[in-house]
Amino acid sequence: MSDDKPLIDDKSFTVKVPNRAVELLKEFKTEEIIFFMIILLSVIGVGITDYAPMESWAYWMFMVTALAASAVVIEKTLLHRKDVSFTKLWVTQLLHWGATLIVIILSFAFVKTGRMTYEGSGLVILLILSLSTFLDGFHVGWRFYLAGIFLAITSILAAFVEEYMWILLVIAIASIVFSTYLEKYLTAKENEIQES
Template sequence: MFKSKDAVSTETAKKTKSTDQGSLMMALLPSVILYVAAVVLIALTRDDAAGTIPYWETFVPVVAFISLLSGFGQAYVRDQSYLFYTLKQVLHWGIVIGLLWLLHTNGVRAALDDQKYLLVLLYLLGLATLLAGLHMDWKFIFFGAFLAFCTYILAAPENVAILAPIGETFGIANAQDKPMAMMIGTAVAAFLASTLVLIGMRGAILSKRVSTARA
């Protein structure tokens, strides 16, 4: 039996819907939120490190939530169970948040001054984000590297010396005198790199969905 035009149109519409991923701008929104929030917090930290500690502590579960949501596409491409993926994310970030809780309850936080505790918090967040990127969502590798780089710059005034060779490489004069501008530039570069990964992942998802729809 031949299919009617209406049946063909309905089937085509269903296949089109099954491969639809939404707009790229909406897919980029979580990354935009992460990078903008991180740059704002870093700028505030340079002026008042102690005052930003509560904001950074609040930022940790925000990063965890976005990490959980943004990695489902990669889990789909890998044929990984969504339940297993969710458990991995919950365990990963649960350990990070639990460690911060232990720092407070076991007296470690009280033994550290605000500057040292903030550096521990930022390095821990950067490392956790890097590991989440390696194991669950490659986009987060760049965000984690960005956080680690900025934390190193914030750790001590003499660390800005690392900006000089970077500035020479990219033709930026007196880069060591422009730490905030260099950190913003690093954020832009990391965001663009993560965007390329996202575009590649969307292509892989679309290819897999098309193959599934044809099967």
């Protein structure tokens, strides 16, 4: 058995991958990882809001910043496909997420003045984030549409279902699986179009 040679010699084995494929793979990984993180951070935020609503405001402020940074990173990777300067992209995202942040701050002002409860404010913030994320999908891509829908479903579940965390986890996993398969499908379609 010691005379057996491996089928593949690591030193001589090379795979040539077209530059376009490497480029698509890098974009896929960046966008997909960011999408996974958005879903994960959303689930964590719902848990924080559910168990410590008075402390959740800081987390949602962080979440707005994380979503804004995610949008800029994704758009920057796609910049070569668009005829837009990075400055315009940055200003667009700054206005979009800056307005979102202001509305979230106002919702906490309603809590402080007694017009709204912490729990109610958490649901409103989820709806604000879902709308902002969904609308930013126009600029960033379909994953932000999907993340916005996920956040909207999350707020509905939190409002109407007593034990919703398990349902939320199932929906989060389903969203990630759906996103992965949709990406593979869209990539295959794009490759078909380029080949023909």
